[in-house]
Amino acid sequence: MKIWAVANQKGGVGKTTTAVSLAGHLVAQGHRVLLVDMDPQGSMTSYFGFDPDGMEKSIYTLFQYDAFDYKNVSAVLIDTTVERLKLLPASTALATLDRQLGAKEGKGLILKKSLLALEDHFDYVLIDCLPMLGILMVNALAACENLLIPVQTEFLALKGLDRMMNTLSMVTRSRKTPLLSTIIPTMYDRRTRASLESLNALREKYHDNVWDSVIPVDTQFREASRKGIPISLMNKSTRGAIAYKELLDFLLNPVRVSHLKLVAS
Numbered sequence: 001m002k003i004w005a006v007a008n009q010k011g012g013v014g015k016t017t018t019a020v021s022l023a024g025h026l027v028a029q030g031h032r033v034l035l036v037d038m039d040p041q042g043s044m045t046s047y048f049g050f051d052p053d054g055m056e057k058s059i060y061t062l063f064q065y066d067a068f069d070y071k072n073v074s075a076v077l078i079d080t081t082v083e084r085l086k087l088l089p090a091s092t093a094l095a096t097l098d099r100q101l102g103a104k105e106g107k108g109l110i111l112k113k114s115l116l117a118l119e120d121h122f123d124y125v126l127i128d129c130l131p132m133l134g135i136l137m138v139n140a141l142a143a144c145e146n147l148l149i150p151v152q153t154e155f156l157a158l159k160g161l162d163r164m165m166n167t168l169s170m171v172t173r174s175r176k177t178p179l180l181s182t183i184i185p186t187m188y189d190r191r192t193r194a195s196l197e198s199l200n201a202l203r204e205k206y207h208d209n210v211w212d213s214v215i216p217v218d219t220q221f222r223e224a225s226r227k228g229i230p231i232s233l234m235n236k237s238t239r240g241a242i243a244y245k246e247l248l249d250f251l252l253n254p255v256r257v258s259h260l261k262l263v264a265s
Contacts, residue, residue, distance in 0.1 A: 001119040004251075005144035007129035007137060009167060010160030014150040014186035016043045017221055017231075019126040021244040022251075024230020027084045031123040034077070036111070037090035038140055039130035045089040048080045049228045058091035059111075063101065068113040074121070082229060086122075098134045111139040133167050141171045146251070147181040153188045153198040153214070161206070181209055184247065188214035211250060215243045 006019045016039075023033045037044035038059060042052025052058075057076045065072055077086045101107045115125055127140045141147065147168065151161050161183070172179045183206055189195045203210050218240035224231040232241040 001115070001122050001125060002146070003115060003125045003127070003144045004146045004148055005127040005129055005140040006148045006150065007127075007140060007164065008149050008151065008160065009131050009133060009163045010152075010157055011131040013152040013157055013160075014184075014215065015131075016047060016128050017225075018148060018150045018184060018186070018215070018244070019044065019128045020047060020224075020230050021221075021232060021240065022248055023085055023124070023126055024082070024232040024241075025245050025248045026124050027082055027230075028232060028236075030084070032084050032121065034086050034088060034118065034122045034125045035080075036088040036125060036127040036140075038094070038111075038127055038136045039090055040092050040095035040136075041130070042090040042092065044128045045087065045091075047225055047228060048087055050078065050087075050089055052090050052092050055089050055091040058089045058093070060091045060093040060097070062114050063097055063107075063110050065110075065114075068110075068117050070117045070121070073114045073117045080228075082233060094130075094136060097136065101135060107135055108138045108142050112143040115143055137167070138171060141168070141179070142175070145177070145180065147179055148184055148251075149181060149209075150184045150186045150215070151202060153185050153195045153202070155194070155198055155201070158198060158202055158205075161202075165206075182251065183210045184215060185210065185213075186215040187217055189217045211247060213243065213246055213250075215247070216240065218243075 006015045023035055026033045035044060045052045061076050077088055080087050129137050129140045149164055151157050185199055185202060216239050218238055220231055220238040221240050224234045227234060231238060
């Protein structure tokens with residue numbers, strides 16, 4: 001089971017869209033996929049038509065467990081309308097975890113232990129993180145083997161990336177294994193000078209980690225969200241769906257490891 005986290009400490013850069021779009025392509029290839037919503041705002045949970053304010057069981061439930069067996073963890077999962085795609089939903093109660101857990105031992109490994117109980121039942125797990133450093137992001141970074149960092153191609157988003165990279169360096173020092181990171185330029189509008197200049201600046205500063213293509217602006221992302229399905233399952237010929245297919249092909253290519261910087265533990 002491969003575990004990918006999608007994170008950035010700036011909001012509105014396409015994290016949920018990236019996780020859902022990649023999941024759509026993976027299930028189309030026959031893989032069993034679990035989406036994990038680690039954001040108290042519950043954007044991914046809402047995407048599939050569920051209310052984060054009314055979830056009886058959610059990721060928050062896992063933080064109340066002492067045992068992480070398949071029965072306990074699988075009871076929190078919910079079906080989506082997409083075959084082979086399940087969701088571990090968020091609830092607004094997640095916002096209270098940092099205060100509740102305090103100095104509790106092992107609090108940064110709850111998600112990792114939970115996913116280990118599911119490893120025989122899924123091929124891929126994609127974690128949608130909230131845009132701030134805290135116990136939820138620490139859990140996601142501890143559990144994943146590949147960090148995907150969507151970055152909107154505009155200069156304010158580039159400034160936010162510096163914070164994310166500092167967080168990544170800090171967290172990976174405590175890991176026993178290195179963490180592969182991939183920066184994904186998103187919301188690229190080739191008609192604007194701002195997008196082009198931001199993309200060039202991103203590649204110049206982080207060239208070792210930046211994917212060599214882009215996710216373009218595509219109004220069909222909104223339509224897919226309205227329907228509650230990944231864009232590739234709505235219309236695989238849209239610009240956005242094609243771009244995420246190219247990204248997935250890149251992520252699944254083992255040769256890419258030699259072109260990306262491994263962040264040492």
